[in-house]
Amino acid sequence: MRRTVLERFPAGDPRGSWPAEEFARDRRDEGVAAEVVMDLESDAFLVVVRQYAPEAVR
Template identity: 55%
Template sequence: MSREILADFPAGGPRGSWPAEEAAQQLRQAGTPATVVMDIDRDLFLVVPEAEQ
């Protein structure tokens, strides 16, 4: 299964920093439903569109 990736961020960011969550929040405020998931294999946080229900 393939999904669109809106942004990606290294998992080893500075302590207390949440850049993926901040990017997802900015997208949501702009009207694009987005969420953050972890790509364990690549050690990245991915910002992806929220799954449609």
């Protein structure tokens, strides 16, 4: 499984994760399965979508 980052929001924002949560909610309203995760290394909230790799054909 891979994840694609749609948008990143600084964790130091005065509103915390709210901007990221709002962005993810808007994407979900459009039918995109977006979720918010915290990237500790970059100190940011990321809005991501999961992408499932197709199974290998034998």
